[in-house]
Amino acid sequence: MRILVVEDEKKTASFIRKALQSESFAVDVLHDGNEALAAAGSSPFDAIVLDVMLPGRDGLSVLRRLRERNIATPVLVLSARGDVSERVEGLNAGADDYLAKPFELAELVARLRALGRRGTEPRPVVLRVADLTLDTITRQAKRGAHVIDLAAREYRLLEFLMRSAGRICGRMAILEKVWDYHFDPGTNIVDVYIMRLREKIDAEFEPKLLHTARGVGYVLKEPA
Amino acid sequence: MTIRGRLTWWYAGILLVSSALLTAWWVDELGEERTKVAGVAENGGWSRVLAATLWCGIPVAVLAVTGGWWMMCKALAPIAALTEAAGQIQEHNLRERLPRSGNGDELDRLTEVFNGMTGRLAQSFQRVREFTLHASHELKTPLTVMHGQLETALRDPASPAEHRELLHSQLEEVQRLTRIVDGLTLLAKADAGQVALACAPVRLDELVREAHADALILAQPRQIDVALRQLDPVTLAGDHDRLRQLLLNLSDNAIKYNHARGQVTIDLRARARDAELTIANTGPGIAPEILPRVFDRFFRGDAERYGWTEGCGLGLSIAQWIVTAHGGEIRIDSTPETTTVVTVRLPQCAA
Numbered sequence: 001m002r003i004l005v006v007e008d009e010k011k012t013a014s015f016i017r018k019a020l021q022s023e024s025f026a027v028d029v030l031h032d033g034n035e036a037l038a039a040a041g042s043s044p045f046d047a048i049v050l051d052v053m054l055p056g057r058d059g060l061s062v063l064r065r066l067r068e069r070n071i072a073t074p075v076l077v078l079s080a081r082g083d084v085s086e087r088v089e090g091l092n093a094g095a096d097d098y099l100a101k102p103f104e105l106a107e108l109v110a111r112l113r114a115l116g117r118r119g120t121e122p123r124p125v126v127l128r129v130a131d132l133t134l135d136t137i138t139r140q141a142k143r144g145a146h147v148i149d150l151a152a153r154e155y156r157l158l159e160f161l162m163r164s165a166g167r168i169c170g171r172m173a174i175l176e177k178v179w180d181y182h183f184d185p186g187t188n189i190v191d192v193y194i195m196r197l198r199e200k201i202d203a204e205f206e207p208k209l210l211h212t213a214r215g216v217g218y219v220l221k222e223p224a
Numbered sequence: 225m226t227i228r229g230r231l232t233w234w235y236a237g238i239l240l241v242s243s244a245l246l247t248a249w250w251v252d253e254l255g256e257e258r259t260k261v262a263g264v265a266e267n268g269g270w271s272r273v274l275a276a277t278l279w280c281g282i283p284v285a286v287l288a289v290t291g292g293w294w295m296m297c298k299a300l301a302p303i304a305a306l307t308e309a310a311g312q313i314q315e316h317n318l319r320e321r322l323p324r325s326g327n328g329d330e331l332d333r334l335t336e337v338f339n340g341m342t343g344r345l346a347q348s349f350q351r352v353r354e355f356t357l358h359a360s361h362e363l364k365t366p367l368t369v370m371h372g373q374l375e376t377a378l379r380d381p382a383s384p385a386e387h388r389e390l391l392h393s394q395l396e397e398v399q400r401l402t403r404i405v406d407g408l409t410l411l412a413k414a415d416a417g418q419v420a421l422a423c424a425p426v427r428l429d430e431l432v433r434e435a436h437a438d439a440l441i442l443a444q445p446r447q448i449d450v451a452l453r454q455l456d457p458v459t460l461a462g463d464h465d466r467l468r469q470l471l472l473n474l475s476d477n478a479i480k481y482n483h484a485r486g487q488v489t490i491d492l493r494a495r496a497r498d499a500e501l502t503i504a505n506t507g508p509g510i511a512p513e514i515l516p517r518v519f520d521r522f523f524r525g526d527a528e529r530y531g532w533t534e535g536c537g538l539g540l541s542i543a544q545w546i547v548t549a550h551g552g553e554i555r556i557d558s559t560p561e562t563t564t565v566v567t568v569r570l571p572q573c574a575a
Contacts, residue, residue: 009365009369011369012365012368012369012372015373015375015376016372018376019372019376022379080361085420101364101367101368102364102367102368102371102398102402103368103371104371104375105371105375105376105379106375153438153441181468181469182465183469184403184406185468185469185473185476186403186407186476186538186539187442187472187473187476189442192441192442193441195445196441196444215378215392215396216378216395
């Protein structure tokens with residue numbers, strides 16, 4: 001995937017570039033709104049990471065111009081303000097996703113991958129990681145032949161982790177997708193739910209599938 | 225005694241004494257004239273003086289007291305108005321001005337000075353608010369950089385274990401700092417009136433049921449029992465997300481600040497005009513002397529004493545803001561070592 005990163009803060013731009021390159025994305029970095037508009041219009045990118053506060057022309061205005069010109073490249077907006085109204089403003093301007101600063105790199109990577117996949121990924125009915133299966137129609141989880149009882153929220157959490165199997169899911173992404181929270185509620189609710197889920201799907205079984213990416217989030221994967 | 229009363233009595237006293245002196249002088253002069261004319265000494269001259277003094281003095285005194293009272297009332301009325309108006313001034317209406325008479329007298333001047341003072345106060349409050357808002361905003365860029373760089377460093381599988389431990393610990397502190405800055409930004413924006421709340425019908429009972437389900441899970445590690453005793457159907461006009469945040473925050477507190485194997489009880493009652501939510505726990509409670517300060521920003525009371533260090537010290541301030549922004553009120557009552565009860569009243573929608 002080729003990504004355009006538009007961010008005027010040099011250090012931020014630099015670690016985003018490093019992180020994305022280490023995830024084998026091709027990365028172009030620009031620091032100015034007008035340059036970004038020109039670049040996005042002339043060469044094809046798979047996704048654009050766009051900061052709101054930019055010299056030259058602000059991010060949302062760049063976004064509106066792109067959409068006016070029918071350039072549909074998926075755009076992820078980065079912003080330091082991070083309140084609901086700005087989120088709505090960003091999405092209305094044509095953004096495909098929104099991330100408030102300070103953000104987690106794992107989160108950014110996961111979201112960019114999701115944007116790249118959008119619409120192209122098959123959505124299987126039965127999700128599978130090792131011998132753990134989740135039937136999204138009957139809402140039944142099994143480890144091998146053993147049926148696992150899940151509460152509604154646990155089911156949503158497991159479904160989200162299984163759909164992103166092998167990738168780190170940040171706490172904020174989990175809160176957003178499973179709880180529908182767009183703010184940090186300041187509790188360790190995600191960790192407690194993960195602990196419970198782990199008891200149900202991992203405690204009595206081998207291999208262990210649900211791992212902690214310390215300080216960042218969680219990942220469901222088959223051990224290599 | 226009020227200034228008004230004191231001035232009235234002084235004024236009446238001076239009038240009385242001067243009228244007595246005047247009468248005495250007048251009778252004395254008159255008596256001398258008569259003695260000169262008639263050549264005989266007047267008997268009972270002084271009793272006549274006394275009678276005349278009384279006859280003149282009593283009406284004069286009555287007139288003086290009532291007249292004085294009226295005059296003082298009139299003269300001091302602007303002070304009473306000024307006192308009343310000054311009493312109404314709170315942090316949120318510092319921009320309001322007391323009405324001036326405009327006649328340039330002492331009281332008008334006092335009002336002018338007073339208005340100037342509240343104006344300066346309003347300005348400094350405003351500056352503090354702007355400072356907090358700018359500071360929390362400015363902190364976000366370095367926090368983003370730190371978070372990103374720490375994560376990048378942690379991605380390097382070659383870094384030695386002790387370095388990774390250090391980086392992890394720093395990452396956790398950066399995240400904690402981020403939570404504080406987020407909370408601070410929210411409160412600073414709320415102070416400046418920059419947070420728009422949605423106002424749509426919200427089924428509060430459904431949110432309480434959901435918060436109860438989450439609380440059950442949150443409470444499990446410490447074997448705390450969370451009971452939902454009463455759940456009346458309640459519809460509010462409000463912000464769905466913020467109300468969820470409020471409920472999660474309060475139930476999380478009730479669990480966190482509780483003894484292991486303690487209890488939490490949640491009730492939602494529909495009343496005539498409002499809904500009353502109570503969340504009670506069997507925690508160590510809050511000492512009466514710190515109870516009035518629990519909603520203060522960054523006030524942590526004796527949380528450290530119990531080893532409760534994970535919060536950012538802004539949770540209850542945010543909860544209070546959410547409740548007042550919905551036109552409701554929140555209070556905390558506590559009996560140390562027995563129970564702490566948080567009561568939230570929120571106005572109900574007309575059904």
